[in-house]
Amino acid sequence: MDELRIAKEDFSEFLNGLKDSYRLYGPVRQGDMVNFLPIQDAAELDLSFRNTTLSPKSLFLPQSERLFEYSLAMDKDNAHILKEAPRDSSPCVVIGIRPCDARALELVDVNFDTDKFRDPWWVKAREATTLVGLGCTSPCSTCFCTSVGGAPFDEAGLDVLLTDAGEVFLAKVLTKKGENLLKTEKAFETAEEALVDRATTIQQEAAAKIVSRVDTSRLAELDTLTLFEADFWEGLHFACISCGVCTYLCPTCWCFDIQDETHGSAGSRIRNWDSCMFPLFTLHASGHNPRGEKIQRVRQRFMHKLKYYVDKYKNGVACVGCGRCVQHCPVNIDIRQVFQLMNEYKS
Ligand code: SF4
Numbered sequence: 001m002d003e004l005r006i007a008k009e010d011f012s013e014f015l016n017g018l019k020d021s022y023r024l025y026g027p028v029r030q031g032d033m034v035n036f037l038p039i040q041d042a043a044e045l046d047l048s049f050r051n052t053t054l055s056p057k058s059l060f061l062p063q064s065e066r067l068f069e070y071s072l073a074m075d076k077d078n079a080h081i082l083k084e085a086p087r088d089s090s091p092c093v094v095i096g097i098r099p100c101d102a103r104a105l106e107l108v109d110v111n112f113d114t115d116k117f118r119d120p121w122w123v124k125a126r127e128a129t130t131l132v133g134l135g136c137t138s139p140c141s142t143c144f145c146t147s148v149g150g151a152p153f154d155e156a157g158l159d160v161l162l163t164d165a166g167e168v169f170l171a172k173v174l175t176k177k178g179e180n181l182l183k184t185e186k187a188f189e190t191a192e193e194a195l196v197d198r199a200t201t202i203q204q205e206a207a208a209k210i211v212s213r214v215d216t217s218r219l220a221e222l223d224t225l226t227l228f229e230a231d232f233w234e235g236l237h238f239a240c241i242s243c244g245v246c247t248y249l250c251p252t253c254w255c256f257d258i259q260d261e262t263h264g265s266a267g268s269r270i271r272n273w274d275s276c277m278f279p280l281f282t283l284h285a286s287g288h289n290p291r292g293e294k295i296q297r298v299r300q301r302f303m304h305k306l307k308y309y310v311d312k313y314k315n316g317v318a319c320v321g322c323g324r325c326v327q328h329c330p331v332n333i334d335i336r337q338v339f340q341l342m343n344e345y346k347s
């Protein structure tokens with residue numbers, strides 16, 4: 001695929017030139033946080049961020065999403081009939097997504113886009129979106145992508161990968177979508193060999209900066225029930241306050257709940273993020289809750305990511321090593337330690 005260059009001073013103009021054909025999203029500073037938001041002008045972007053606080057999964061699985069609308073007015077022909085809520089599925093570009101977050105979308109595809117089950121909202125959002133990645137030149141101390149199948153310049157799931165090479169970006173075109181995006185503007189030129197070499201060095205140096213590592217080598221072979229009954233869950237869950245931050249920030253968590261909200265005779269069916277860390281998550285209508293205790297919920301989160309997913313999809317762990325849950329857990333529960341406990345477990 002093509003390797004192109006664009007001078008940084010031309011990059012904003014290129015992005016603003018896309019506005020007529022695409023909706024644009026990118027990292028925008030919000031106080032102490034940087035999050036992915038819609039942008040009207042390239043000047044709103046902040047590409048100096050490390051990891052965004054919230055992952056960009058909300059662009060595909062919004063925290064709250066209206067799926068259907070309905071009417072309870074019996075004098076209307078469509079009373080009690082669900083109608084799909086209007087949505088904008090026009091082409092969209094996400095600028096500056098990190099490689100780990102792009103890879104996370106592929107891990108979540110196994111839940112929303114399969115031969116057997118296709119979630120139309122997820123699939124439409126994925127199809128409409130072109131992902132322009134920005135490789136990480138200064139990974140956080142909590143990043144461990146290289147241990148879980150990724151890298152600071154991993155190409156998985158991306159349509160274009162940008163390398164910040166000082167005055168210029170090297171843009172590696174990875175898919176047809178990426179090719180279509182870049183050909184809309186003339187600001188890109190073929191990259192010279194020296195630039196490609198410089199970018200390779202930058203990428204290698206970035207990978208070498210990832211010092212945080214986890215071992216996943218035994219997870220697949222370990223017996224599921226033995227891990228489920230392991231004694232370390234007792235100590236591990238103790239500090240957790242069931243806040244759900246780890247799951248809401250995680251780019252690979254996909255749990256949701258669907259509720260009907262009715263105002264007068266008009267209603268909406270809404271999908272909201274939910275979390276396996278919340279006591280009500282598995283509460284049955286009978287009153288029975290199979291995960292009523294915190295220890296059962298903490299175990300579920302880690303078993304799902306590091307064992308059930310591994311066994312079911314044969315696709316590695318359901319964690320891309322972004323480190324958000326490590327950085328933001330208010331009681332310092334660290335998934336890297338859980339990797340170690342699980343991977344090294346001997347009954
Ligand atoms: S962020 Fe920490 S305290 Fe909050 S639910 Fe997750 S593990 Fe528990």
Ligand code: SF4
Pocket residue numbers: 246249250251252253305318319320321322323324325326335
């Ligand atoms: S489990 Fe933690 S480190 Fe892994 S992808 Fe989720 S938030 Fe990132």
